[in-house]
Amino acid sequence: MSQMQNVERQLREMILGLEIGPGERLTERWIESRFGASRTPVRAALLRLETEGLIGRDGRGWTVAPINLAELGQIAVYREAVEVAAVRLTAALEDRGGIEVIAAMLDSCDAETPREEWHRVGMDFHIELARLSGNEFLLRAVRDAMTRLSRARWLEVRDEKALGRAWAEHHAILVAVKAGHADEAARLLSAHIAGSRGRLVTSLHDDRRGLRARGFAVVAA
Amino acid sequence: MSQMQNVERQLREMILGLEIGPGERLTERWIESRFGASRTPVRAALLRLETEGLIGRDGRGWTVAPINLAELGQIAVYREAVEVAAVRLTAALEDRGGIEVIAAMLDSCDAETPREEWHRVGMDFHIELARLSGNEFLLRAVRDAMTRLSRARWLEVRDEKALGRAWAEHHAILVAVKAGHADEAARLLSAHIAGSRGRLVTSLHDDRRGLRARGFAVVAA
DNA sequence: GATACCAACTTGGGATACCAAGCCGGTATT
DNA sequence: AATACCGGCTTGGTATCCCAAGTTGGTATC
Known part of the structure; x- marks a missing residue:
């Protein structure tokens, strides 16, 4: 692999992994x-x-993007628009075979699964769901949004109950999509994203003092 | 201005202006x-x-992106998702003062206005409308979509009647947004985008032979 | 002791030199 | 004449050098 892609990939992982x-x-x-x-x-x-x-x-120089609470809210609105559009498209398709793969991906997480894996699968669920729509631009938009949310989700203080709830919502969305119920899938997905945004912003807002103590720049909403 | 931004801007204009x-x-x-x-x-x-x-x-080397008819259809779906979301947000805002500015922008075009100006204003309408929502990500998405559509819209064979219809639809959308009628604005905007997509793809598809004769790469849907 | 000033260094922007891979044309061989 | 081979040229990838601007730390002056 070329150095160019190598540096990019490694630097991205360091940033997303909060090593920087x-x-x-x-x-x-x-x-x-x-x-x-x-x-x-x-x-x-x-x-x-x-x-x-x-x-x-x-100015002159580069800075790792700070955690911006206002931005997180805007991203949630953006996500909702593109993810709901993608899921409606998918629900209208004849071939919705990829849903089982996504469900299996969710089910691969259990009590022994490391936190990192939950984190990754929680993002990939939304990305792969968008991929089923077949629309490259909706997929790209979802992937971009999840990338921007990644660090915040990593910092979020999540209890197991919230995680279980999220997984249940994921499954419910898949069921609705598989049945071709576009409206219900859209409604469930909207609610899921709205709830996710609320918990995320609240968690980071409450903990922003702790985050700053760790040297992390946090921009308030 | 730095050379970097200069080269970028000039090269972009050459590509969007079909000089390349x-x-x-x-x-x-x-x-x-x-x-x-x-x-x-x-x-x-x-x-x-x-x-x-x-x-x-x-492979090794750079190529100006070809006109991709399948991509144009996907962009239309993407546009609709983000533009409708933006317009719904705007309709729910208290401050919708920017609408008059957009209407004035539309009205600045008349029979004597050069084609270039119509082209630019036709894109800026959608961009500025999205800006009113206050959501940076929806704005960015709309701007990106319009940039990707720009060359195709330039190549489209548009008669004055179609242009007049588009302007009327633009005005109708503004009226609905100003009145705070989110559902109606969304419905009008969806119809506008769908119609626009249809005319655009049909026009380019019918003329793809002529486009290829001009040396333009056209990827069929 | 406070402050104004200056030199050295740091930093990103730009220019250039070098390299490896691939494409192309020519030539030699069959 | 067709084809296989080879050498030069073009091209993007990389490394390195130079430069202007901004920052910083120290020093001399008041």
């Missing part, structure tokens, strides 16, 4: 030495990550 | 000499334009 904290400064020279690449692939990676919203410019 | 045809090959060296910049800003511009979908990689 929200709000932290990045210098091209540091990345260069950290990954053993030269500045050209480093700059290519930075440009890409900028369009993903994971990093931004801080 | 869909499907045409691009070499970094040609861009370099054409704009008097070195390869560093050229590559930055190419990376950005790639994420906008205006150019793509062709």
Whole structure:
């Protein structure tokens, strides 16, 4: 694999994995030495990550995007629009065979599953559901939204009850889609996203002091 | 302004203005000499334009994105999802003062207005309407969709009657939004987008022979 | 002690040199 | 004449160098 994609992938994982904290400064020279690449692939990676919203410019210089509570709310509205559209499309398709695969993915998580896996599957559920619609743009939009939400979801204080509720909602959505009940699927999905947004923003808002203590920049709503 | 943004802007305008045809090959060296910049800003511009979908990689090398009829249909579905969501948000806002500005923008076009201006205003209508929602992500999505549609709309064979109909629909949507009638605005906007998609795809499909004769790559649906 | 000023360093933007891979044309062989 | 092979050229990928601007730390002056 080329250095370019390598740097981009590794840097993205460090940011999404909070190994580099929200709000932290990045210098091209540091990345260069950290990954053993030269500045050209480093700059290519930075440009890409900028369009993903994971990093931004801080005057002269680069900064890891802070956790922005107002932005999280806006993303939820955006998600709802595109995910509901995707699920309505899917419910109207003849071939909805991919649903079983998604259900199996959900069921692969149990009490022994590590937190990371729950986190990843919780995002992939929405991405794969959007993929079934066959619309590349809706898929891209959902993937982009989930990427931007990823760090916040990682920081969210989630209890097992909330996680179980989320999984039940996921399953209910799949059942409705499989049955071709577009309106019900849309309603369930909207409620799921709205609930998710509420819990997410509330959790981070309540804990923003703790987050700042960890050196994470948090922009209030 | 920095060379980087300069090259990006000029190259984007050349592509959107069809000065460089869909499907045409691009070499970094040609861009370099054409704009008097070195390869560093050229590559930055190419990376950005790639994420906008205006150019793509062709194995080793860059290519201006072809006109893709299947993609146009998918974009229409995507547009409808985000634009309807935006207009529903706007209709529910207290402050809908920006509507008059948009209406004035529409009214600035008359029989003497050059085609370019109609083209630009026809896109800006949708972008500015989305901006009123206050949601950055919906705005970005609409802007992105309109950018990807721009060349196709430019190639579309539009008669004055169709243009007049589109303007009337634009005005009707504004009236509904201003009155706070979210459902009606959503219905009108959906119909407008669906009709627009139909005319666009039909027009390009019928004329694809002529487009290919002009050296434009056209991917059939 | 406070402050104004200056030098050295850091940093991103840009330019250029080099490399490996692939494409293309020509040539030699059958 | 057809084809297989080979060498040069083009191209994107990478590394490195230079530059202007901004920051910082120290020092001299009041």
